[in-house]
Amino acid sequence: MPTNKQIHLDNRPQGEATAGNFKLVTSETPALQEGQVLVRHHFLSLDPYMRGRMNDAKSYAQPQPLGQVMGGGTVGEVAESKSPKYQVGDKVVGMGGWQEYSVASADQPGALRKVDTTHVPLSHYLGAVGMPGVTAWYGLVKIIEPKAGQTVVVSAATGAVGSAFGALAKARNCRAVGIAGGAEKCKYAVEELGFDACIDYRQHADAASLSKAIKEACPGGIDGYFENVGGMVLDAVMMRLNAFARIALCGMIAGYDGKPMPMSYPQLLLTNRVKLEGFIVSEHMDIWPEALKELGTLVATGKLRPRETIAQGIESAPEAFLGLLKGRNFGKQLVKLV
Amino acid sequence: MPTNKQIHLDNRPQGEATAGNFKLVTSETPALQEGQVLVRHHFLSLDPYMRGRMNDAKSYAQPQPLGQVMGGGTVGEVAESKSPKYQVGDKVVGMGGWQEYSVASADQPGALRKVDTTHVPLSHYLGAVGMPGVTAWYGLVKIIEPKAGQTVVVSAATGAVGSAFGALAKARNCRAVGIAGGAEKCKYAVEELGFDACIDYRQHADAASLSKAIKEACPGGIDGYFENVGGMVLDAVMMRLNAFARIALCGMIAGYDGKPMPMSYPQLLLTNRVKLEGFIVSEHMDIWPEALKELGTLVATGKLRPRETIAQGIESAPEAFLGLLKGRNFGKQLVKLV
Numbered sequence: 001m002p003t004n005k006q007i008h009l010d011n012r013p014q015g016e017a018t019a020g021n022f023k024l025v026t027s028e029t030p031a032l033q034e035g036q037v038l039v040r041h042h043f044l045s046l047d048p049y050m051r052g053r054m055n056d057a058k059s060y061a062q063p064q065p066l067g068q069v070m071g072g073g074t075v076g077e078v079a080e081s082k083s084p085k086y087q088v089g090d091k092v093v094g095m096g097g098w099q100e101y102s103v104a105s106a107d108q109p110g111a112l113r114k115v116d117t118t119h120v121p122l123s124h125y126l127g128a129v130g131m132p133g134v135t136a137w138y139g140l141v142k143i144i145e146p147k148a149g150q151t152v153v154v155s156a157a158t159g160a161v162g163s164a165f166g167a168l169a170k171a172r173n174c175r176a177v178g179i180a181g182g183a184e185k186c187k188y189a190v191e192e193l194g195f196d197a198c199i200d201y202r203q204h205a206d207a208a209s210l211s212k213a214i215k216e217a218c219p220g221g222i223d224g225y226f227e228n229v230g231g232m233v234l235d236a237v238m239m240r241l242n243a244f245a246r247i248a249l250c251g252m253i254a255g256y257d258g259k260p261m262p263m264s265y266p267q268l269l270l271t272n273r274v275k276l277e278g279f280i281v282s283e284h285m286d287i288w289p290e291a292l293k294e295l296g297t298l299v300a301t302g303k304l305r306p307r308e309t310i311a312q313g314i315e316s317a318p319e320a321f322l323g324l325l326k327g328r329n330f331g332k333q334l335v336k337l338v
Numbered sequence: 339m340p341t342n343k344q345i346h347l348d349n350r351p352q353g354e355a356t357a358g359n360f361k362l363v364t365s366e367t368p369a370l371q372e373g374q375v376l377v378r379h380h381f382l383s384l385d386p387y388m389r390g391r392m393n394d395a396k397s398y399a400q401p402q403p404l405g406q407v408m409g410g411g412t413v414g415e416v417a418e419s420k421s422p423k424y425q426v427g428d429k430v431v432g433m434g435g436w437q438e439y440s441v442a443s444a445d446q447p448g449a450l451r452k453v454d455t456t457h458v459p460l461s462h463y464l465g466a467v468g469m470p471g472v473t474a475w476y477g478l479v480k481i482i483e484p485k486a487g488q489t490v491v492v493s494a495a496t497g498a499v500g501s502a503f504g505a506l507a508k509a510r511n512c513r514a515v516g517i518a519g520g521a522e523k524c525k526y527a528v529e530e531l532g533f534d535a536c537i538d539y540r541q542h543a544d545a546a547s548l549s550k551a552i553k554e555a556c557p558g559g560i561d562g563y564f565e566n567v568g569g570m571v572l573d574a575v576m577m578r579l580n581a582f583a584r585i586a587l588c589g590m591i592a593g594y595d596g597k598p599m600p601m602s603y604p605q606l607l608l609t610n611r612v613k614l615e616g617f618i619v620s621e622h623m624d625i626w627p628e629a630l631k632e633l634g635t636l637v638a639t640g641k642l643r644p645r646e647t648i649a650q651g652i653e654s655a656p657e658a659f660l661g662l663l664k665g666r667n668f669g670k671q672l673v674k675l676v
Contacts, residue, residue: 052609230604252605262600266568267590270616271390278608 002040002079004029005314006069006099013054016257017325021054022070022318029101037104037112038080041096044314044335045073045126046321047160048228048253055258061280070098070317073131075115075122076337083107091115093125098317100337110285119300127332128167128306129295132160135281136226137291139248140168142284143277144224148173151218153237155179156228157189157198160306160332161250164295165226166193167304171294174224177217179233181327188330192305201233207264210236221245229253235264247276253325307331340378340417342367343652344407344437351392354595355663359392360408360656367439375442375450376418379434382652382673383411383464384659385498386566386591393596399618408436408655411469413453413460414675421445429453431463436655438675448623457638465670466505466644467633470498473619474564475629477586478506480622481615482562486511489556491575493517494566495527495536498644498670499588502633503564504531505642509632512562515555517571519665526668530643539571545602548574562586568593573602585614591663645669 003026010023032038050072053064064071074096078086083106086092094112096102104111115125127133136154146152146169154165157178166189169176178189178198189198197217204210214222214236221242227234230252241247252261269276298304309329311320317335324333341364348361370376388410391402402409412434416424421444424430432450434440442449453463465471474492484490484507492503495516504527507514516527516536527536535555542548552560552574559580565572568590579585593599607614636642647667649658655673662671 234604249604249608252608260602261605262602263604264598264600266572266587266601266604267593267599269614270587270590273616273618273621274614275616276607276612276614278611278613280611283611 002029002101003027004099004101006097007314007317008068009054009064009066009070011066012056013257017051017054017322019318019322024315030103032080032082032103035083035106037078037083037086037106039074039076039092039094039096039102039104039112040079041074041076041100041102041337043075043123043126044096044098044317044337045130046317046324046333046335047072047132048251048324050321051253051325071095072097073126074102075125081106086112086114091117091122093130098314100314120296123308123332123334124299124306126334127160127308128164128299128304129292131281132332133164133295134288134291135250136161136165136168137295138279138281138284138287139226139250140165140172140224141291142287143248143275143279144226144246146172146174146224149175150223151175151177151220152224152226153177153179153214153218153222154226154228155233155237156251156253156327157195158185158193158307158331159228159329161226161228163193163306163331164304166195167298168294170194171298171303175218175220177214179214179229179237185330188307192307194303204236207232207235207239211239214240224248226250227252231261238263238265238268241268241272241274243272245272245274247274249276249278309333311335313337339367339369340439341365342437342439344435345652345655346406347392347402347404347408349404350394351595355389355392355660357656357660362653368441370418370420370441373421373444375416375421375424375444377412377414377430377432377434377440377442377450378417379412379414379438379440379675381413381461381464382434382436382655382675383468384655384662384671384673385410385470386589386662388659389591389663409433410435411464412440413463419444424450424452429455429460431468436652438652458634461646461670461672462637462644464672465498465646466502466637466642467630469619470670471502471633472626472629473588474499474503475506475633476617476619476622476625477564477588478503478510478562479629480625481586481613481617482564482584484510484512484562487513488561489513489515489558490562490564491515491517491552491556491560492564492566493571493575494589494591494665495533496523496531496645496669497566497667499564499566501527501531501644501669502642504533505636506632508532509636509641513556513558515552517552517567517575523668526645530645532641542574545570545573545577549577552578564588565590567591569599576601576603576606579606579610579612581610583610583612585612587614587616647671649673651675
């Protein structure tokens with residue numbers, strides 16, 4: 001039985017998360033029971049929502065238990081199988097967590113899903129053709145519901161969700177405008193991801209200044225906004241909303257450390273008759289097949305070319321995750337495990 | 339031709355609105371042209387939305403022009419008619435503004451509507467069976483969409499909108515909880531309006547304290563919230579929202595003077611997957627007939643017994659309006675003109 005290096009949550013953050021919240025643990029992989037499958041993880045997904053689970057607070061997700069493997073999406077290969085449904089060598093996506101191997105029950109619905117790597121690289125099933133891509137799809141298609149020609153905006157535009165959002169919006173003939181941190185990311189958003197414009201929020205000291213730049217990039221105002229960030233960026237976007245705009249509220253990374261992050265002008269939601277909806281994509285499993293089909297086609301045809309930042313080895317997961325929270329990644333943040 | 343006393347908007351508020359923003363003007367009523375009707379107003383409606391129109395800011399409504407009659411809803415009696423559609427003595431509701439008489443074009447859709455005062459007193463067509471009642475109906479039925487047994491909350495609970503909201507919610511077998519300013523209003527909300535509980539926000543210095551009182555009144559959490567106020571009350575309610583709660587955003591009277599009024603914890607909209615929608619009832623004319631029918635029946639059968647605060651004479655309109663903005667009214671604020 002192979003040894004299995006794992007990252008546990010050792011203690012909860014006081015304010016900002018640190019490497020000291022995590023602990024590397026080595027264990028043996030257990031012997032399989034009937035119906036179980038041993039998966040060797042090739043890639044681990046790092047996602048902002050994990051920060052929320054590190055707190056012991058009422059939220060949509062159960063808090064990550066202390067002293068257990070950090071939860072998270074994984075792609076890998078079946079290394080051993082006691083189920084007729086899976087063969088050794090099958091490529092699978094699952095929720096294996098921050099570890100090198102995991103054991104899954106083949107009969108548990110949604111635990112594992114076989115994927116085809118002919119046209120889509122395995123790692124993309126954690127990004128553009130996985131949970132982040134479906135997240136973008138749900139917010140755009142089901143909440144923002146844009147018409148051709150409307151302007152839609154996304155924050156964290158070069159991240160896994162943002163880049164999928166851009167491609168999906170362009171496929172619907174929208175004007176797609178991104179907001180990202182840094183000139184390099186903004187250049188990439190326009191030149192590689194197909195955004196019509198991208199604004200570097202780091203060039204702006206306050207919401208009023210950022211809002212002016214948004215006005216230039218969105219001369220017809222904003223009809224839909226996909227929010228990953230919160231704080232100053234949300235304030236600035238809200239000043240440019242058109243009447244009957246829609247906001248898909250997916251993440252508020254700016255507030256994950258518990259710092260106050262008020263919305264400065266909620267009255268704009270009234271004066272512009274805005275519809276705002278918070279959502280979690282895992283509560284909308286019915287739309288996944290349709291979304292994954294479109295996202296897979298966009299990747300296979302080269303219309304969505306997602307970028308990845310890849311850390312090496314399970315030991316690097318905590319630092320890579322902390323970097324993600326600070327926007328140090330460029331595109332989908334992964335940890336390569338083989 | 340009768341003389342016609344009017345209140346004009348003379349200048350715009352700097353911060354808080356004052357009596358000095360208004361000006362009393364006396365004019366003659368003009369001679370009628372073919373198709374026109376002269377209405378003698380019995381009651382003028384005073385509503386919080388008027389404060390927003392006094393500012394020269396981008397908003398849903400055009401700003402109230404300076405040097406013209408303040409706009410507003412009126413009920414009255416046809417005093418003279420050059421239209422076959424209206425007879426002298428007909429009771430009508432319209433948007434006659436802050437004056438004793440107005441001239442309306444009988445053929446302009448929506449300008450005037452004949453009403454039946456057999457079972458519903460004329461003044462109620464400006465309140466429970468008028469725009470405020472329909473506002474409550476739209477927010478409850480179309481945005482909150484409550485199921486029987488769910489808990490719905492409304493701020494400014496004894497106002498024209500809030501009292502209709504309570505009756506509509508009880509008709510749907512919801513738990514209806516009000517928030518109002520003062521013990522007398524809260525007593526009235528429970529004893530006369532049928533709310534299951536009512537919380538006096540003036541007893542609470544901050545949102546945390548108010549939130550505790552809300553928790554006691556809403557042991558099962560809050561499924562729907564109808565917002566008339568904003569500020570601390572909104573913050574406190576948001577701490578008690580259930581997953582998938584809906585917020586109908588109708589007014590934010592706390593911010594009408596231009597004071598900052600941030601929403602302290604927008605991340606709760608995400609963690610609870612809240613749907614929030616700002617709306618203006620005049621943009622949803624299609625639902626008015628259905629809403630007015632239900633509201634009229636509730637009033638006629640005594641299930642909705644709205645209270646009114648009545649000021650005497652057009653000269654009293656500015657002070658009555660300023661009092662409304664401070665919550666000095668008790669129920670629907672009207673000005674009696676005959």
